[in-house]
Amino acid sequence: MKLSDAKCRNIKPTEKIQKLTDGAGLYLEVKPSGAKKWRYRYRIAGKETIFTIGDYPTISLSEARVKRQEATELVKEGKHPTTIRQSRKVKNEWESVNTFQALAHEWIEKNKSKWSENYKRQIEINLRRYVFPSIGKLPIKSVESAHILVIVQKIEKQGVDKRKGKKGSPSIALLVKQWCGAIFRYAVVTLRAEYDPAAPIQGAITRPRVRHHPHLEGPELSGFMRALNAYEERGMRQTIIALRLLLLTFVRNGELRLAIWDEFDLENAIWRIPGERMKMREPHVVPLSKQAMQLLRELKTFTGPFGFIFPNRSTANTAMSNTTINRAIEYMGYKARITSHGFRGTASTVLHEHEWPHEIIERQLAHAERNSVVKAYNHAQHLSKRREMMQWWADYLDEIESKVLEVD
Structure with a gap:
């Protein structure tokens, strides 16, 4: 019963x-x-x-x-x-541990040595803002392509900050998709996921048109050198030296601002930038022209011989602000015409026009070589040829400036 x-x-x-x-x-x-x-x-x-x-x-x-x-x-x-x-x-216990958020943190921890601190922070902020609220607590195996599609489409439409009037951010959407894909691929190779659900939505976001940093063409350099000479009468000498060194070395703004005196071998005219400060996380060598050496020796009387070569005047133990150089460029009347990063484009354009070898220019710009065989070959860094090119570039700028001063 x-x-x-x-x-x-x-x-x-x-x-x-x-x-x-x-x-x-x-x-x-x-x-x-x-x-x-x-x-x-x-x-x-x-x-x-x-x-x-x-x-x-x-x-x-x-x-x-x-x-x-x-x-x-x-x-x-x-x-x-x-x-x-x-x-x-x-x-169930395994899935509760292997959530998307847990795998994301693990992936960041594993790869952070390859990234700059700014890039790592960019990844963390955007994952925390856009991704974790939707799928962070889900077991990574249960995340589907539709989840990722909804997230990136929302970013594309809503933008980063409504208060600033941004209507959408396809660039951030593409980056978020890229990072999610990398996290899933990491989960696959560590046997915690079976496939990458971000892969099928390739093409769902329209890639925005690339906007290059504003830079000057060769003929415009004479006007810039005239403005720079005029600015020297009222600008801070350390800021003027920073501007001239950026022009002479065409490194990135942060690579120069955060430089310390220990990186410079003035006896052998070499500047060795450590990998952690480089965009591609690889050490970079900058041959120093006679003109660059002269500026550094002068600068050392102000700020040397220890610590930052461009210390912040207001805050102890910190470097020059990342806006200082661009603000000086604005005062010179070149706002929107060139940025501190734009010196790289100007140098590249002129050097190519004067038929310097492409691989030498790219190596001096510290651009990554995608071909692994070529990368291994270029490991020698072509230092003697680059030294010759950097001196030519400094002399070329001197010649332009001399002609400007003669006319004035």
Whole structure:
């Protein structure tokens, strides 16, 4: 006779264990302590086994019958319900640990040595802002392409900051998709995901037109040198030296601002920039022209011989502000016509026009070589040829400036 809820609820414990049968292997076990448990008796390969379904009344009679039926289906397939439940428990525990957010943090930790601090911070901020609220707590295996598509489309439409009037940010959307893809690929190679769900949505976001840093063409240099000479009458000498060194070395703004005196070998006219300050995270060597050396020796009388070559005048133990040089360019009347980064484009254009070898120019610009064979070959850095080119570039600028001064 089948059980009823009333009978299960009202049965009193005795000194011995009682078993109330419901049929098809299901019974309610009542212990002397009063505890009641649902159990299911079954056979596989002629061997009888007991599967504990759970406690009553936490699991009601109707729920116990459903779970009994599920267990019966497993038994028909030759599977032990206890083994399956243990496997599911392990899987659930594994998934609760291997969430998208957990894998993202692990991926960042593994790769951060290859990135600049600014790039690492950019990744963390955008993942925290756009991705983690949607899929951060999901097991990484359960994240689908549709999740990623919704996230990147939302970024594309909403933009980064509504208060600043931005209507959309396809550039950030593409970066977020790229980072998500890298996290999934990391999960795949560490056997915690089976595929990259970001891959199928390739092309879903329209790639924005690349906007290069404003830079001057060769013929415009004479006007800039005239403005620079005029600015020297009212500008801070250290800022003027920074401007001239950027023009002479065409390194990036941050590579110059954050330079310290220990990086300079003035005896051999070499500046060695450590990899952690370079965009591609590889050390870079800058041969110094005679003109650059003269400026550095002058600068050393102001700020040397220890610490930053361009210390911040207002805040101790910090470098010159990242806006100082661009602000000076604005004062010279060149706002929107060139930025501190634009000196690189100007130098590259002029050097190519004067038929200096492309690989020498690219090496001096510290651009990454994608071809691994060529990269290995270029490891020698072509230092003697680059030294010759840098001196030519400095003399070329001197010649332009001399002509400007003659006219004035």
